[in-house]
Amino acid sequence: MQHPIETETGFVGHFHDGLGWYVYPTHRFKTITLQAFWINDMDPATVSFGALLPHILKRGTVSWPNFTAIQQQLESLYGATFRADVGKIGDKQLISVSLEIIHGQYLPGKPDTLKAGLEFLNEVINRPRLDSDGAFEREFVTQEKELLTRQIHALINDKGQYALYRLIETMAKGRPFGLRKLGRVEDLAKVTPDALYGYYQTVHRTSPFVLIAVGDLDPDVIASYVTANWNGSRRELVKTQPYTPLNRDYEVIERQPVQQGKINLGYSTRRTFASTEYPALMMYAGILGGFAHSKLFVNVREKASLAYYAYARLDAALALMVIGAGIEFDDYPAVKRIIGEQLEAMRRGDIDDQEMHFTVQAFHNDILSEEDVPTQLIGRQMEKLVLGGGLSGEAMIQALESVTVPEIQRVAEDITLDTIYFLTTDHSATGGDEAQGE
């Protein structure tokens, strides 16, 4: 078989009728990375099932009936890295199973680790351990529900992530993109082993599926593996819906016993990855807060000494931008003002040649650097697939290079503040809260 290489991304392969595969053939890596995805809509009714499923798949298969057996098998495969996980792009929940394994040619005796890796994936995805009634093991489901519940609660341990999630949730106002990839505790409580097994069967049969591989391997092996194991009549991938703002300058202040305040601002950008103006938007966010030379870092950190970090980041799927910084509680008004001034400067086109040049170069560096990391290459291909287009690699670099200041000003015009979220102190923790020994 001959498969055309997508020159822009370096991947070989295709995706249609909800089924596909991609291979990035290269001698650069000593590992082979395989990652399989099911792509589903974020839906309050099913998001908890999607979050729980990978945990069950990790617990046991027909050949390796428990967690220990699976882990020992991975150790025998020269410490292969195995993940069964859930991810989120825009309003899509991705259930993924991945394996990174050393290519046999670099190992004593040259074992066929690609074959072993595909067999492993096959076991986990297609041959989960079932109980005598033909459903998932009840005990596994009960235990994993409990652990996932705790993991959802544990969001509060990471103040930066917590603040970010609360911002997005507030902006979503009940829309699916505001759900966490792990789902909600109240929905998870209702999941039964039988219903979960039913969900697995449905997803297995109908959800859009793609297998992506990176390494020194023959694309035909992956192509025939997918053809042999997966049917072609699956649900089509539905394009991600960008968000429309429902708030304007809405402010939420939350109090906890913390040592540092977290300010997060959410903006509507009106442009997604697939937009022809997305490169201009990338330049906008890069100049504003993508790097150490950016306006936010320079003005909030270097000039005013108000923060250790200050960034602006785009969500390419949802057409939104988030600005974040960790600050002193009392500096909230000052930081808000400085951030506002930077956005105003962007709108005025107050951008010099150096900022343009540095930002193009920094993106250039980031984009090429991704190509040295197999999982980042896969992430890029997935984003392109789920978002239905957009530029990547060299084509993106060229597009960024041709962006002009007026084009950045044009995208700046449409950027509106949706919500400000501030996590601040409840004054119950003092500055020197020391640990107490017994």
Added chain:
Amino acid sequence: MNEITNEVIGESIYLNQLSSGLTVAVARRPGFKKVFATFATHYGSIDNTFVIPGTEEPVTVPDGIAHFLEHKMFEKEGGGDVFNDFAALGASSNAYTDYTSTTFLFSSTGRVAENLEILLDFVQRPYFTEANVDKEKGIIEQEIRMYLDMPQDRLHSNLMGALYQNHPVRLDIAGSVESIRTITPELLYQCYQTFYHPSNMVVLVVGDVDPESIWRQVERNQDRKGFTLQSPIARIFPSEPPAVRVPRVEQRMPVSAPLFMIGYKDTQISGTGDALLRREVAISLMWQMLLGKGSPLYAELYQAGLINERFHARYSGGTTFGVSAIGGETLDPRRLESWLVERLPNQELSREDLARLKKKEMGEMIGLFQSPEDLAYAFNNMFFRGIDLLHYIDVLSSITLDEIQEVRDTQLQERSRAVSLILPVAGNESKED
């Protein structure tokens, strides 16, 4: 340059040393788009008492000064910072400080020679003033406060404070909000002159580069600066008794469930080089055999609902300290603790597990060479302890079950054991207004 190869994993590192004592190392990654380079000094947070070269009396400097110095190196004479010099060449730059080292780095997909020149020059050109030192205090205070809100960071930091009575590894790497306020330009220069001498440093370049041309460039750059050999640095560490400072330490924070960590202070740590490596590999294998994801004890604890998948057991250390830390989130810290304390000394160690875990370690070592950041961290960390990274595989394959048994007996001492807990604050509901 001298090529040092390990045949089993088919990897090489090129090494050479300049007359100033600076070591230059290169790991080639053919086909890689990115070049990752570090310039590191064997100077970290624990080096807080030392003799300044040319003087007699030891000095003790404020906690967190190594990290503060790392921040200040990016400042240039006449204003402006080094981030911009790298940005002009499309490179990104950063730095980090740990207990024993400070590392400056850049990553770029082009113009390697120019970027390397900037790296070599800014790390060797300090510029500290009252104004620029004062300005940094606000930034670092926010960095410290960020860590104070990270429960995992507190958990580990509190454990170190419980295990160690005197050794400065008991202190936070960044110091405290109070200690950094006492830092002055004069103190920074003292530390700089002592620890940033080329003989205390190593340059490492990872990427699709020619080792010889890297060597020649560094040599030319250093020739211009006229460094002479400096006598070895006198670092002074207090003696550390085998007993812990306190056996338990607890802190309340806004967390969803208790975080538990049990630690063992390594009281046998000594020497450098292969002996140190051998001990570290044996202890690491021991923890994987006892509590790795494929171990029976891990399965039992998981089955009992005492741990989750992020539970871990690992050893880390320098030449003057070493700690095994085991922990994670649990709803029942007391039960987890007693289970571990009872089972760890008696759990069976099997030959079959050892053989399998050696395969795992070997695969991970091959994988390490594919990640420039991780490779640089591992290489520098070992280099400063006199360890040759490429000896790892040979040492690994020769470790015996008896050695694992022996390190277990020396590691699991009750008097050197402490527990750190982060407990939820009472009524941990967030309030909104």
